[in-house]
Amino acid sequence: MSVRFLARAAAVAAATVLFAASASAETVRISFQRSSTLLITLKTNGELEKRLKPLGFDVSWHEMTAGVIPTMTARAVDIHADVADAVPVFTQAANVDLTYFAKESASPKAQAILAPKGSPIAELKDLNGKRIGVQKGSGAHFLLVANLARAGLSVSDVQISYLQPQDARPAFDRGVIDAWSVWDPYLAQVEAETGARVLADGSNGTSTYKRYYLVNSEFAAQHPQVVRTVYAALQEAGRWVKADRRRSAELLSPLWKGVPVPVIEAITERRSYDVQPVLAEDLATQQEIADAFAESNLLPKAIELKSAKTFDPTAP
Structure with a gap:
């Protein structure tokens, strides 16, 4: 049996093993x-x-x-x-x-509740009766609920619009919503592009945002x-x-x-x-949410x- 044949057979065998490994x-x-x-x-x-x-x-x-x-x-x-x-x-x-x-x-500052530049909304209590955009079930949703409670308000005191960020941004820009609770990178981008103002973020103790x-x-x-x-x-x-x-x-x-x-x-x-x-302490925080x-x-x-x-x- 020639050396060339043995080499060719070995190469075929190796290729077969590699193919089998890849296929599996x-x-x-x-x-x-x-x-x-x-x-x-x-x-x-x-x-x-x-x-x-x-x-x-x-x-x-x-x-x-x-x-x-x-x-x-x-x-x-x-x-x-x-x-x-x-x-x-x-x-x-x-x-x-x-x-x-x-x-x-x-990362408590990586999400926030925003008001447009020039808006008369100056603090959280001013959200009473206002239209607020947020993605349902998000960390920003909890941030909103927690900060409304901090201001003595409940979700029934405001008009919440459940919007994905790609829909909330144009609504915020056009004034369809009066405030927006959102996270980075959307948060930083709208701040930089429009001068939107932060009404509250998690650094006030309302949300750790993990x-x-x-x-x-x-x-x-x-x-x-x-x-x-x-x-x-x-x-x-x-x-x-x-x-x-x-x-x-x-x-x-x-x-x-x-x-x-x-x-x-x-x-x-x-x-x-x-x-x-x-x-375990993380789950305790999750229980609070x-x-x-x-x-x-x-x-x-x-x-x-x-x-x-x-x-x-x-x-x-």
Whole structure:
């Protein structure tokens, strides 16, 4: 048997093994939204694909164009985009079996209630009877509810319009709504472009604004190492974004439809991007949010956060 034949046979065998490995690779489906800075960074640099390939996984990316809560309740992906603290409360109330596996530490100034430049609305109590835009079930929704209560108002004292950010912005610009409760990058962009004024953000103690990463519970149970790998990549991406703000802003600007680099740097300044495990104290804060929504009749039922599932990606 010739050496050339043996070499050719070995090459064919190696190619067959590689093809079989590729053909048997599973796909982890990951969602993201416009404010998902760390996931967008990983999507762009291909780091997750590189880390998950040795585990036998490819990655498919899915933008949450239909809204955050409908996408999560549909369970069309395995690992969900980072969402504001209020969102998992609504998904739990909808009996969606999700597991918390990471959080970004508090960023209380990264969402706010805005009034247009020149508006007679000067403080929170002036919102009485006004039209306010907000995305239902978002962290900004909780910020609004909490700050109305702080001003001695309830949701019944105002006219709330449930709008996605892409619909709320033109409504805000045209005066169809009198105020807007929203988060970055939309917040920073409308501030920079219109001179909109902040009536309140979470720094007054009403909202810590932590962002949570969740995974379908069945997927976490079956593929814990995938979840750990995603967590480690998120941590590193967060450290890079904070350490190299200019380069990370330059990466995000075209992806955020041309939001100027200085505006993105301002966003990075007030967003923590500090990825950590979810602790019992976090669920206690989540319970406060759930109770506030239940008291305002904004949840279909009261829920107990002690029944929420968590996964510690740092545990051996």
